[in-house]
Amino acid sequence: MKSFALLGALAGAALAQSTAPAWGQCGGEGWTGPTTCVSGYVCTASNQWYSQCIPGTAAPTTTRATLTTSTRTSSVPNPTGFRHFGVDESVAEFAYDIYPGTWGVHFRFPEPSAIQTLISEGMNTFRVAFRMERMAVGSLTDNFDAAYLRNLTETVNFITSRGAYAVIDPHNYGRYKGAIITDTNAFASFWTKLATAFRSNPRVIWDTNNEYNTMPQQLVFDLNQAAINAIRRAGATTQPIWVEGNSWTGAWTWVEINDNLKGLTDPNNNLVYQMHQYLDSDGSGTHPECVSTTIGAERIRAATGWLRQNGKQGVIGEYAGGPNPTCRTAISGMLEYMRQNSDVWQGALWWAAGPWWGDYMYSYEPPSGSAYTYYNSIMRQYAAR
Numbered sequence: 001m002k003s004f005a006l007l008g009a010l011a012g013a014a015l016a017q018s019t020a021p022a023w024g025q026c027g028g029e030g031w032t033g034p035t036t037c038v039s040g041y042v043c044t045a046s047n048q049w050y051s052q053c054i055p056g057t058a059a060p061t062t063t064r065a066t067l068t069t070s071t072r073t074s075s076v077p078n079p080t081g082f083r084h085f086g087v088d089e090s091v092a093e094f095a096y097d098i099y100p101g102t103w104g105v106h107f108r109f110p111e112p113s114a115i116q117t118l119i120s121e122g123m124n125t126f127r128v129a130f131r132m133e134r135m136a137v138g139s140l141t142d143n144f145d146a147a148y149l150r151n152l153t154e155t156v157n158f159i160t161s162r163g164a165y166a167v168i169d170p171h172n173y174g175r176y177k178g179a180i181i182t183d184t185n186a187f188a189s190f191w192t193k194l195a196t197a198f199r200s201n202p203r204v205i206w207d208t209n210n211e212y213n214t215m216p217q218q219l220v221f222d223l224n225q226a227a228i229n230a231i232r233r234a235g236a237t238t239q240p241i242w243v244e245g246n247s248w249t250g251a252w253t254w255v256e257i258n259d260n261l262k263g264l265t266d267p268n269n270n271l272v273y274q275m276h277q278y279l280d281s282d283g284s285g286t287h288p289e290c291v292s293t294t295i296g297a298e299r300i301r302a303a304t305g306w307l308r309q310n311g312k313q314g315v316i317g318e319y320a321g322g323p324n325p326t327c328r329t330a331i332s333g334m335l336e337y338m339r340q341n342s343d344v345w346q347g348a349l350w351w352a353a354g355p356w357w358g359d360y361m362y363s364y365e366p367p368s369g370s371a372y373t374y375y376n377s378i379m380r381q382y383a384a385r
């Protein structure tokens with residue numbers, strides 16, 4: 001996710017207040033609403049583009065639903081032509097520059113009951129974001145924090161035990177504690193531990209890192225290749241690896257920016273190129289308006305050609321539009337175009353679900369997220385089973 005913003009009406013409501021409400025937005029690049037929070041809450045950056053009011057001194061107000069086990073292990077079938085259709089689960093990476101942060105205050109893990117709802121509606125793939133700084137707390141090569149790994153594992157197991165896929169997403173933009181990762185050996189060491197932790201789960205998918213950006217193109221290649229090698233050497237040979245590109249892995253700029261990534265090699269020949277695409281004017285995902293009703297298909301057309309020409313597979317790992325008719329047509333147009341080109345597109349994941357999104361315009365969290373209530377009828381056509 002490159003950027004965030006609230007829907008105009010909601011931002012307007014926030015502007016009318018001098019302080020932001022509990023869990024409300026209170027900052028981020030381009031934010032013009034309140035920057036202070038109601039009593040008991042403190043404004044904390046989730047990332048560069050989004051700050052949120054979280055409990056300041058109060059005890060955590062959230063509780064984690066009890067995980068239940070399921071004996072169901074069969075795959076969730078999807079007859080629409082997409083292998084992967086689902087959402088990003090975003091919350092374990094919140095308060096991205098607070099290390100390691102406090103569970104229940106700065107971050108938590110996705111809500112199992114919401115995931116269950118989406119699975120029952122036919123979604124079969126969930127990209128679970130987390131922060132590398134909370135897993136390897138002191139330095140990139142540190143042993144993993146047992147509690148954070150256990151909580152991530154619970155989320156992943158909840159998803160995969162129900163027959164869906166869990167994409168393991170170090171949501172780090174190619175950076176660790178704010179600095180671009182240049183040590184490919186340290187990056188590989190992190191990946192060896194992560195792959196070892198999940199290698200026996202056949203429904204896991206590896207995502208090398210979220211949205212490399214503003215860094216040397218060769219380094220993006222080298223980090224991806226180091227992750228691939230580490231994962232396979234750790235004995236995780238059957239699961240796909242989703243690689244990402246530079247410039248926030250944008251589909252619309254993929255061919256100009258990321259052509260060199262066609263040279264990545266996988267001894268198990270199971271790479272998928274994960275691209276992201278937003279449909280607002282600057283492709284940042286900060287505006288509720290989409291450029292036009294046809295912008296979705298248009299923005300991924302060149303990348304579609306690149307995938308086919310190079311014999312590669314692709315997936316849209318993040319996309320979204322505001323809840324309005326122009327975006328609605330643009331989103332369904334993009335999905336329809338992808339379905340027609342499902343020889344190269346494996347599917348698409350909406351940004352984003354998660355229990356802390358509040359009134360965020362793209363929230364796909366059941367039962368009342370803005371995008372969930374607006375787009376659910378469209379999504380069910382692709383997720384139907």
Ligand SMILES: *[C@@H]1O[C@H](CO)[C@@H](O)[C@H](O)[C@H]1NC(C)=O
Pocket residue numbers: 064103147148151
């Ligand atoms: C893990 O989750 C439990 C609740 O299930 C919570 O008490 C604990 O603080 C969490 N720890 C981390 C590091 O996420």
